[in-house]
Amino acid sequence: MEVRKYKNHAYRFMISDKDLSKLPVTPYAPTKEEGPLRQVGGVWYWNSEHTAEFLLDSSLILHFCKKIDFVKHHEKMCAAPGGCGQLGQDGTNAAGRVLAFLLSRDLRGLNDTLIVTDPKTELSTAAERGILKAYEDLSRNLGGPAKSNDDVDAALRAALLQLAAGEETHAQATAKLIRSDDLLCRRLAELVKRHFKLESTALKF
Template sequence: MNEWKKFKVGVAASSGFNEDCRRFDSVSHTSHVSAAINIIEAGEVRPSLVFDKSKLNEQRILVSWLSPNYWSTGFRYGNIRFDFSFNELIKNKKFYWVESIAYQVEACRILITDIDRNSQLDPYDPTSKNDPWWFDEANDQHYFNGKHCLEFMIEAPISLSHLKKLDFVDHHKNYCSVHRQNPTRCPEFGLNSSKGGAIFLTRAAVTGIDLSQLSTHFVIENGNPSCELELAFSEFAFKISRKVNFKGTLTEESESSIAVMRAIMSAFTFGLKEEAKLLCAMFQDEDNFNNVAAMVFANTVGYSKWQGLVRD
């Protein structure tokens, strides 16, 4: 019996879902803020070497990581989630079983590639229902066993042209994929989705990253800001303006207001909250501070109606 048979999917539910037979049509790559900024600058998720106990260490195969799993307890990989269309990524590809790794939740790994790896790995047939990933050809539907962690290792860059959704998730409160031995060293350790989103968007603003090409992920069809954008903005504005004694002269019309706001965002995104508050006090009042912050957030994501972020 192949190693992966013990992780096979269960029976698809007629309504709702069964944990061991969950539907999916997209897969995601979740990252910390700095890595997410790098992905957007590059326009793709770039493959890298595998550094854990994987057998691919010996092969020195470069892979990009994707998974259909959603971790309700938080993601050890960071706060920024890139969600991709699975069917687009696997078209005309070859599939190979790599291994299972005995983490706290056992991980099943499948390589997706253009390269013939038959001499190195066992070919994987997703149409077989006795496996952790099952493709029901008759109904054009993918399933996986949600009791385990399913990890797809893509032997190629993953272009953002396949992106379905960009959103924010909670960072795990106990684990971090970057700082495995000392997770508290991670500056984003344990942050909820809105805090992580605020750090990401302010980092993009101060480093000049143009997110307007991703505007459909931050603006919904009726022209209102998405929930992710609203919550990230509110998290930033509340955290910085709370208990600030506004006594300055800056208003939204001031020539230097945008420059000062970017300085505030720089201090905030790199964890210097008290410095950010000192700069915040340069504004005349909270309304002017919020309006300028909304302008910068909106410009960063290509949202034309910044007033929508500060409406009552």
């Protein structure tokens, strides 16, 4: 464990299976109530009044990720130099951009992290938030020429990729090629179904 001299009080843990006895760090026992991180009966607890940092002395492989969620950003503080423009936001915008990217590029490696199985197998709340946000960002009284499935799907994927890149204005312009909001909704629902092999309840209006 290491104490960092930040403006906001912070504690930093290094997680490693190597011998760290020669490093200037203090071993930490989470089962003892002597610090900000505790483990009781297999459940972890932490002091949320301070900033927590965890350094992994190994590669962080997404394949081992169990769940993805989008949480609220701190109202005033950001770890990114200069800030990130997301202060105080609840994570919905981030969810929309992430889901837009995964769907536009047909990237399925994270599917399991966006699906829940209890009490039944369905898309997670995080996934549904992202899907609905992407739809809301693109559906703006559409009335373009694209009406065949192939043409709509091509425009939809392009718009989703632009949305993922943060180019919302360009994404909306691309989406305007689609004949109607209803057609956009139906093709996005089909894209989600093919991608996850599950239907989105967020798109059932």
